[in-house]
Amino acid sequence: xxxxxxxxxxxxxxxxxxxxxxxxxxxxxxxxxxxxxxxxxxxxxxxxxxxxxxxxxxxxxxxxxxxxxxxxxxxxxxxxxxxxxxxxxxxxxxxxxxxxxxxxxxxxxxxxxxxxxxxxxxxxxxxxxxxxxxxxxxxxxxxxx
Amino acid sequence: xxxxxxxxxxxxxxxxxxxxxxxxxxxxxxxxxxxxxxxxxxxxxxxxxxxxxxxxxxxxxxxxxxxxxxxxxxxxxxxxxxxxxxxxxxxxxxxxxxxxxxxxxxxxxxxxxxxxxxxxxxxxxxxxxxxxxxxxxxxxxxxxxxxxxxxxxxxxxxxxxxxxxxxxxxxxxxxxxxxxxxxxxxxxxxxxxxxxxxxxxxxxxxxxxxxxxxxxxxxxxxxxxxxxxxxxxxxxxxxxxxxxxxxxxxxxxxxxxxxxxxxxxxxxxxxxxxxxxxxxxxxxxxxxxxxxxxxxxxxxxxxxxxxxxxxxxxxxxxxxxxxxxxxxxxxxxxxxxxxxxxxxxxxxxxxxxxxxxxxxxxxxxxxxxxxxxxxxxxxxxxxxxxxxxxxxxxxxxxxxxxxxxxxxxxxxxxxxxxxxxxxxxxxxxxxxxxxxxxxxxxxxxxxxxxxxxxxxxxxxxxxxxxxxxxxxxxxxxxxxxxxxxxxxxxxxxxxxxxxxxxxxxxxxxxxxxxxxxxxxxxxxxxxxxxxxxxxxxxxxxxxxxxxxxxxxxxxxxxxx
Numbered sequence: 219x220x221x222x223x224x225x226x227x228x229x230x231x232x233x234x235x236x237x238x239x240x241x242x243x244x245x246x247x248x249x250x251x252x253x254x255x256x257x258x259x260x261x262x263x264x265x266x267x268x269x270x271x272x273x274x275x276x277x278x279x280x281x282x283x284x285x286x287x288x289x290x291x292x293x294x295x296x297x298x299x300x301x302x303x304x305x306x307x308x309x310x311x312x313x314x315x316x317x318x319x320x321x322x323x324x325x326x327x328x329x330x331x332x333x334x335x336x337x338x339x340x341x342x343x344x345x346x347x348x349x350x351x352x353x354x355x356x357x358x359x360x361x362x363x
Numbered sequence: 364x365x366x367x368x369x370x371x372x373x374x375x376x377x378x379x380x381x382x383x384x385x386x387x388x389x390x391x392x393x394x395x396x397x398x399x400x401x402x403x404x405x406x407x408x409x410x411x412x413x414x415x416x417x418x419x420x421x422x423x424x425x426x427x428x429x430x431x432x433x434x435x436x437x438x439x440x441x442x443x444x445x446x447x448x449x450x451x452x453x454x455x456x457x458x459x460x461x462x463x464x465x466x467x468x469x470x471x472x473x474x475x476x477x478x479x480x481x482x483x484x485x486x487x488x489x490x491x492x493x494x495x496x497x498x499x500x501x502x503x504x505x506x507x508x509x510x511x512x513x514x515x516x517x518x519x520x521x522x523x524x525x526x527x528x529x530x531x532x533x534x535x536x537x538x539x540x541x542x543x544x545x546x547x548x549x550x551x552x553x554x555x556x557x558x559x560x561x562x563x564x565x566x567x568x569x570x571x572x573x574x575x576x577x578x579x580x581x582x583x584x585x586x587x588x589x590x591x592x593x594x595x596x597x598x599x600x601x602x603x604x605x606x607x608x609x610x611x612x613x614x615x616x617x618x619x620x621x622x623x624x625x626x627x628x629x630x631x632x633x634x635x636x637x638x639x640x641x642x643x644x645x646x647x648x649x650x651x652x653x654x655x656x657x658x659x660x661x662x663x664x665x666x667x668x669x670x671x672x673x674x675x676x677x678x679x680x681x682x683x684x685x686x687x688x689x690x691x692x693x694x695x696x697x698x699x700x701x702x703x704x705x706x707x708x709x710x711x712x713x714x715x716x717x718x719x720x721x722x723x724x725x726x727x728x729x730x731x732x733x734x735x736x737x738x739x740x741x742x743x744x745x746x747x748x749x750x751x752x753x754x755x756x757x758x759x760x761x762x763x764x765x766x767x768x769x770x771x772x773x774x775x776x777x778x779x780x781x782x783x784x785x786x787x788x789x790x791x792x793x794x795x796x797x798x799x800x801x802x803x804x805x806x807x808x809x810x811x812x813x814x815x816x817x818x819x820x821x822x823x824x825x826x827x828x829x830x831x832x833x834x835x836x837x838x839x840x841x842x843x844x845x846x847x848x849x850x851x852x853x854x855x856x857x858x859x860x861x862x863x864x865x866x867x868x869x870x871x872x873x874x875x876x877x878x879x880x881x882x883x884x885x886x887x888x889x890x891x892x893x894x895x896x897x898x899x900x901x902x903x904x905x906x907x908x909x910x911x912x913x914x915x916x917x918x919x920x921x922x923x
Contacts, residue, residue: 231715233715233718233719233723234715234718234719237726240722240726315711316710316711316712316714317710317714318710321703321707337714338718338754339717339721339750339751339753339754340721340750341721341722341724341726341747342725344718344722
């Protein structure tokens with residue numbers, strides 16, 4: 219049986235991605251994590267298109283960690299597509315962003331984001347938040363079936 | 364009549380001769396013959412004479428005999444009736460007694476004719492009665508002869524023809540009248556003829572006129588039709604008018620009531636008018652006073668007019684300046700938008716590398732801690748601290764810029780509970796520091812809840828921080844009313860500051876203490892001042908070095 223992806227991380231900044239993965243690893247949550255570097259790749263994976271053609275859309279991840287500011291297809295567009303599709307609309311999506319000044323915070327909630335998290339500068343704090351997030355969505359939260 | 368006295372008469376009668384030609388009305392043919400035959404008989408026959416006398420006596424005509432001298436010799440009953448004299452009154456008198464004046468020549472003519480032996484028949488003339496009345500008579504006169512044939516007198520037979528004459532006269536008058544009337548009628552006929560022609564002409568005219576009238580009649584008939592239609596309409600209109608009339612009568616009745624009311628009010632007004640006259644007099648007096656005052660005011664007015672002109676000049680300048688300000692207002696909006704996107708860029712793009720510096724340093728330190736000597740570890744810590752401070756600086760700056768742009772939403776803010784909650788949180792957070800709060804009465808103010816909370820957060824945080832080196836932090840918080848504003852204060856027993864540099868206290872990035880003494884970015888108080896100023900309040904501080912500082916700020920009271 220093929221191993222399912224449980225956490226899908228869509229993040230263009232490789233440093234942020236590495237630190238996020240580092241934080242999740244400490245809690246043993248990074249084993250079934252897939253990191254995609256932009257929104258376009260994210261959509262291909264989620265909907266079984268392009269490079270991921272043939273993938274079963276119904277095999278949804280337990281949570282998607284989504285950065286907003288990305289080249290090509292930004293986070294908002296990815297979120298909109300996920301929520302518009304009957305097969306994917308119930309996947310929990312956590313927005314990870316660098317800024318609380320982001321004018322798109324309200325839009326994210328309107329489009330059905332489950333959480334909106336500002337990444338702290340201080341690494342200890344950052345790691346703490348990401349760990350809690352992982353634990354919460356992977357273990358505490360009861361998924362829609 | 365006695366026979367004896369008529370001896371002469373008899374004698375006369377003896378001689379009596381009756382003319383054959385005498386027209387005796389009542390005479391019968393037998394009598395005439397008798398008379399005629401009598402001439403032939405003996406004259407002395409007394410019986411015969413008596414018969415003759417009776418004959419005369421019984422005649423209705425007057426039969427009179429007289430002498431040639433005119434003396435009346437016999438006077439029968441007919442004479443009596445006709446002239447009114449008895450035989451006794453008449454016999455012996457002159458015949459002129461019955462002849463009216465103007466007719467005396469009649470008698471002479473008669474006598475002349477008789478003398479010539481002529482008979483006068485049907486001589487019409489006028490005689491007079493005893494009572495003076497005149498009457499027309501027809502006379503037949505014959506001579507009386509004696510036996511010798513000498514004329515000795517005359518016999519006269521008179522018949523009254525007055526009524527005949529009268530009728531005759533009346534006929535003449537009537538004739539004349541008729542003749543006159545005839546003439547008149549002929550004139551009238553002539554006039555009628557003229558009038559007839561006139562009528563014929565007029566008839567022609569009338570026929571013309573009639574033709575015209577027929578045309579006019581047709582026209583009138585048409586107009587009549589129109590008028591009947593109109594009449595029908597008028598009937599409807601009349602009905603409407605009748606209805607309106609009734610309405611108006613009702614209204615009139617109401618008006619009468621209203622009139623009475625007005626009459627009453629009029630009386631009231633007259634009373635009032637009387638009162639007003641009194642009041643008017645008073646006003647006249649006051650007016651004079653006011654005129655005096657007005658004169659004074661005119662002087663003042665001129666002064667104001669001058670000042671007004673000055674003001675207008677200034678106003679014109681202000682309008683010009685305002686226009687310029689409007690333009691810059693739009694520019695400010697533009698700049699603000701730029702600033703917003705700039706803030707976003709700064710917060711997003713600057714934070715990411717700093718987070719990476721801090722993150723990688725931390726990972727390096729963790730993963731290679733045993734391989735690094737103490738100096739390397741110290742340097743790693745320096746890198747991480749600076750990265751952390753850089754992140755703090757960026758957050759503070761962004762806060763400062765965001766709150767400056769934020770629209771205030773003013774509500775009634777309960778300061779008591781806001782400050783109490785903050786103090787409670789701080790005490791929990793800084794569990795190792797000995798802090799003593801003294802919170803007095805804090806009046807509610809009209810303010811923006813979020814930003815005012817930030818003010819208290821910053822000021823309490825400062826008070827705790829700068830008194831952190833003391834054995835015990837003593838912080839007093841309270842408020843006082845000062846006219847329309849509330850003055851809030853927070854006093855600590857901390858490091859204080861040098862009052863000479865008080866003006867630098869609220870500047871951005873301005874600090875009165877070193878980072879080694881007290882950490883800080885120099886943004887906190889700048890932000891606090893910005894918030895209070897936006898509320899229309901003031902902020903200031905008093906301090907003594909090493910004894911503590913007191914910060915004051917004012918807000919407006921809640922309008923009651």
